[in-house]
Amino acid sequence: MVPHPYRVRRRRRETHDTFTLELQPASREGTAQEKPIMRGESAEWDIPATASQPLSTIPAFLPGQFNMLYVFGVGEVPISISGDPADPTTVVHTIRAVGTVTTALRQLRPGDMVGVRGPFGSHWPLSDAEGNDVVLIAGGIGLAPLRPAVYRILAERVKYGRVVLLYGTRTPADILYRRELARWRGHFDFDVLITVDHALGNWRGNVGVVTTLIARAPFDPLNTVAMICGPEVMMRFAARELVRRGVPAERIFISMERNMKCAIGFCGHCQFGPTFVCKDGPVFPYRSVKDLLTIREL
């Protein structure tokens, strides 16, 4: 229940309300060697681990899991992990500033401390998906929890069939990870389709909700595992469209969001019908929550 001390190593602005923090473990007491070094425009913080002071770190995570981030004097909030699962030392979170704690997280600068507890919850079924086509569907900030899955898939690309990422945002200005999306798109065996809900005439990409991309995406419905993350309504529509295209409901996975105070099944806040989103989720097989999703105010 006690967080590990981490420091902001790098902070990157993604969109007008979204930013990415790279965190590295801080020593409990702090050492003289800890000082920021300038790299390009941003200061970075390098923390040498000394033999006498082993750093307290969270265990390695699986794509789809989340951490609890603590800001001194403000509070704690669940945030999905959006970094590379192959890099266990850096904890990466892409955060949208919408509440008190996330707004405070936005104020943090390299060298500032945060508390980290985690990783918590269920993960995307990447091992089970091996040998299948993979359809990743992201809406808005929902791309952040799917990014570790993309990293894993790209690192082990031969294990999967066709892979396609369908990504929808509100406007072109809300698109996250632009440079990486371009890089992923450059892979001949990785399709990226992007659409926005609203655009002015100078946008040359797709306009329309993300579900409209499903019909255009190349995959074999009977041998596909789909992973969806985004606003609940968007996930409902996307899952339904996948089922219509022939993807079995048990091979569709969605990531739920609920209020959480503890992340370990004690506080009761994240209950979603008989499930606890913190420990049974956040990633659920669509089949197991399909009926719950249609109950109002559950």
Added chain:
Amino acid sequence: MMGASGIQVGDVVVIERAHLERLFDALRQRGYQIVGPTVRDEAIIYDLLTSAEDLPIGWTDEQDGGYYRLKRRNDEAVFGYAVGPHSWKKFVHPPALRLWRAERENGRFRVIEETEMGPPFAFIGVRSCELHALAIQDKIFLEGAFVDPVYKARRSGAFIVAVNCGQAGGTCFCASMNTGPRVTFGFDLALTELLDAERHEFIVEVGTERGAELLGDVPCRAANDAERAAVDELVAKTAAHMGRTMETGDIKELLYRHYEHPRWDDVARRCLTCGNCTMVCPTCFCTTVEEVTDLSGQRAERWRKWDSCFTLDFTYLAGGRVRASAKARYRQWMTHKLATWIDQFGTSGCVGCGRCITWCPVAIDITEEVRAIRESERTESAPSPGKEQ
């Protein structure tokens, strides 16, 4: 297994009323903080006791939907009442608890863990429904993937003196929930109070070795067959006089079938969403965590506090609240208690203690709400009368 006293687990002994204080002495000598029922603010609550004389001697209670009154008994019974607004969860799962604190220095902060642990508790007068409630909270805090160290320390150290209920309260329905009135597990000692013209004594069943060991310091004798039979009789009488009943067959499926039901609108018109039911419920475990800072901004504390699923902010997410209506919040509470709890923890979350009925300011009755939903199904499936002429 023989204790020093020669008393064994499973033995049944008799302690005279006059020697009850000796039981307290023995507990105190062993370092326990004694907690039990006592009269305060016109109710029987649980608090620290200094003597057996602090118990609500000669008091009883009258309970009904939204109604609780203390009344003088015409005898000097020590346990002659049902459960009050408190439950043991306030000791094992404190209403407010500092989880940890942090101090800021030189632009960094240091986390300081809590190591608080007082002397162990001895709980006096724990009813069967309450033992079930503790066992239910054990599943949440001790038997899952994560263990709550605070609950574990407080719970595992506690010495439990249980009591078989000699009378049922007006809102009791433990007989329906199979959680009482007879104490069957989870106690060190289980008392049954026998009081009539000839005697005032406690028939004591020994549940653990430490219970047997304790009795070495308390004057007692072996119970005879008549006394054992008197316990059975008394408990059977209590079971036959439950103030409420609830039909529990198929209850999980019943509620899952009726996430949408006009009765939820009906109860929402009455419910004040005050959260009393969740506060008095001995199994409700939800908490929130609050950040408390000092004026200098150099110190911060994380406080865990009981929370209620009836509050609006309970389900707050960026962009709104998941359960905004009173209907959704009442449905969550009752469906959790009686249905989803079974999927989550393999047991009902309701022990039939009746507190939520008694302490509801508008007398909403969980047994009535279940009955209304159940009966609506029967009406639906029953042939409509008067159609065939």
Added chain:
Amino acid sequence: METLKPLLAEHPFFEGLEPRHLDLIVGCATNVRFDAGTFIFREGEEANAFYIIRHGQVALEIFVPQRGPITIETIGQGEVLGWSWLFPPYHWHFDARAVTLTRAIALDGKCLRTKCEEDHDLGYQLVKRFAHIIMQRLQATRLQLLDVYGVHS
């Protein structure tokens, strides 16, 4: 014309159509191409065709004074553009602009309307297919209206 027949026969929009109906439709089809930036049709013009996009991307736009052109949705490869030709008064409601070089098969709406009047079976088949597209677009538009990524409170 005959060269377009296999293209149309393979297209999901015409899947399951009887050969005699397909023959009637092929009679109304022509191959067309629009350079990037050119308008395929404009709001208010007579709607006398629909298009099966073979390649490229088309934006359905509306010009809002003071704000400029706003894209309502985009229609890409394999999709069908235009249904106003089917319903009186046969005028386009939006502008359609080729975002990239777009190749399409244009189907003459006047010609098809006449054939549908003569052969109601053909008319039913076409209206059924367009109704399905309209339903899908309507559902997508409803979801778009929800503005699911916005912050609401």
